């Protein structure tokens with residue numbers, strides 16, 4: 001990580017030109033000498049436009065007024081503290097056991113970047129001392145099976161697949177057997193993401209859960225929902241749907257390179273109390289980053305010279 005002249009750490013967030021626009025606009029607001037009504041109005045507009053959501057924005061604004069914060073620097077410190085608290089008690093790391101096969105199920109609507117996220121996660125895990133393998137359980141479209149196979153080849157990770165239309169739970173069963181036979185310790189499951197047939201999806205996910213529990217005697221370690229940061233408020237509905245189907249353990253937020261609106265991270269965490277565990281910032285195999293709330297919040301809050 002680089003260190004800028006003033007001793008400020010730069011993170012990958014600083015290299016996302018679209019996301020920087022949010023920071024620049026906040027910087028402009030914070031250049032006001034005093035936190036007055038105009039300041040707060042502009043801050044409110046910025047937070048809403050940035051997909052922090054009404055409820056969180058109102059809560060922040062009310063707290064600022066209650067505390068009678070008038071100094072921009074004090075406000076910055078308050079915001080850092082307040083936003084960091086959203087992540088308190090949330091397990092941001094992938095929860096993986098060292099001594100048994102871990103199952104990580106990926107859920108999400110088509111087009112959000114789910115399949116790519118599985119590929120990138122396999123690459124990340126491989127580079128971090130794990131032995132991953134992939135189950136192509138999105139059997140709804142032949143293209144999805146081909147696509148995950150391409151990712152497997154790209155990152156050098158085995159993909160267990162069957163034909164289009166096969167029972168996803170049977171793919172998972174095969175993949176568990178292959179994982180055990182090949183001494184793999186993390187099985188990444190790419191599931192189908194058909195929002196319009198919610199009940200089928202729910203049944204399919206429940207069946208996958210049953211197969212995992214029956215075969216291994218324990219459930220999946222992680223159920224990660226993949227959401228697209230460029231979709232703004234729509235992601236809230238998507239998370240809700242999947243959260244009703246399975247017990248979500250985390251979020252992977254994709255396409256952060258394509259939006260100035262990273263605030264949706266805060267909205268999701270506030271709405272569901274589920275941690276964002278990884279963020280994707282591009283289409284390459286190494287574009288998946290573990291999410292660090294402090295780094296994220298510090299990257300958009302203005303850097304005030306005292």
Ligand code: GDP
Nearest residue numbers: 110111112113114115116254255280281282283
């Ligand atoms: P799926 O249908 O949810 O499995 O989505 P895919 O993995 O096929 O991704 C859909 C499209 O989004 C593809 O063109 C990906 O290359 C692209 N994509 C995925 N993640 C990112 C990301 O973080 N940034 C950008 N710019 N594109 C992404």
